Amino acid sequence: MRSILLAEVAQATQRLADAGVPSPRHDAEELAAFVHGVKRGQLHTVADEDFDARYWEAIARREAREPLQHITGLAYFRYLELKVGPGVFTPRPETESVVEWAIGAVRAMDVVEPLIVDLCSGSGAIALAMAQEVPRARVHAVELDEGALVWTRKNVEGSRVRLHAGDALTALPELNGQVDLVISNPPYIPLTEWEYVAPEARDHDPELALFSGQDGLDTIRGIERTAHRLLRHGGVVVVEHADTQGGQVPWIFTEERGWADAADHPDLNNRPRFATARRVSR
Structure with a gap:
């Protein structure tokens, strides 16, 4: 230099x-x-x-404290280069661990063309990574926020990902009981934690992608219901959460509600980052 x-x-x-x-x-x-x-x-x-x-x-x-990715207009996620800017959640490195686990889970399934649904898709990072790294997968992405959809559409254009504008909690009834894997990085920050959120997120990411009720788990509770509806018997759900919620999220996916093997998993920093469970009954 x-x-x-x-x-x-x-x-x-x-x-x-x-x-x-x-x-x-x-x-x-x-x-x-x-x-x-x-x-x-x-x-x-x-x-x-x-x-x-x-x-x-x-x-x-x-x-x-404007996000670096908003200034450059680009975010990098696994092997992807994504377009991002105001109105869409900027994908974080922590979510790459979530996708890594999900890819391994799908590859271990005895399914030729696995059916995958990404709820709260945002930039489309998760859906696009799954489509890219599981070549025969059929991937659906669901996003509600119109501001985010501007960027989702840009990123999924020309890909195999099918984008649906709609609410993750009522999405895709036509796929009920058919899906192999449901994955989501939903909003999970408690409303009471607003002042502690980094300025890059608090002032620039859409609130709809950040906050979810007093304990931060409202959307995850809704995703549990959606995932149970969408998944086939033996299908798997993967949900990201805050590292402080590791002891709480697996308890949302209880045996009484038709789940088995609910567990938490660490990210690359060995902090609890996402929960998984297997659907076993209606």
């Missing part, structure tokens, strides 16, 4: 750190790469005379 850009990135890193940005060096370099039209590993190829002062506009936006 030439001297001017090196110095600017170092200064930007300090500014972002002072603003409380969790990954200041990474974000300073990503924005430098975005503004200068190169990959992050190619910053050394930017000549001094080609330094673009618009870099500081991007840094100011990130300093104000």
Whole structure:
């Protein structure tokens, strides 16, 4: 990296750190790469005379805690590059562990063309990852929020994912009893936790994708009912939740309600991140 850009990135890193940005060096370099039209590993190829002062506009936006992905317009999820912006939940790395487990579960099924439903699809990250990594899967994505649907439609265009605009709690009655796997990253933050949510999420992600009742579990309770309705006998549900809800979510999927093997699973940081269960009866 030439001297001017090196110095600017170092200064930007300090500014972002002072603003409380969790990954200041990474974000300073990503924005430098975005503004200068190169990959992050190619910053050394930017000549001094080609330094673009618009870099500081991007840094100011990130300093104000606007999400990095809203500034660049892109989010990366597993092997996908997704279009994101205001109105849609930005996919998080933690959800990649949820998808990893789900892909393994579907591959272990003796089903030629597994039927998968992604509820509360948002950007479409989960649905698209499942379609990409389980090549013969038939994947349906459900999203209610009109602001989010703008981005979902952009991302699923040209893919095998079938998008449905509608409520996850009443979706797809025509598939009742046929689905092999239901997966969801629903809203799960308690309304009482609003002030503790990071500014990137609280001020920029849609509230519909974040908050769900006083304990944060209202939507997950509804997804339990939808998943039980949609899944065939032996089908599996996978639901992401907050790391503080690990002891609560599996209890939503009880034997009395027709579930077996309800369990929690950790993310890459070994924190409880998602619950799974197998449907066994009506």
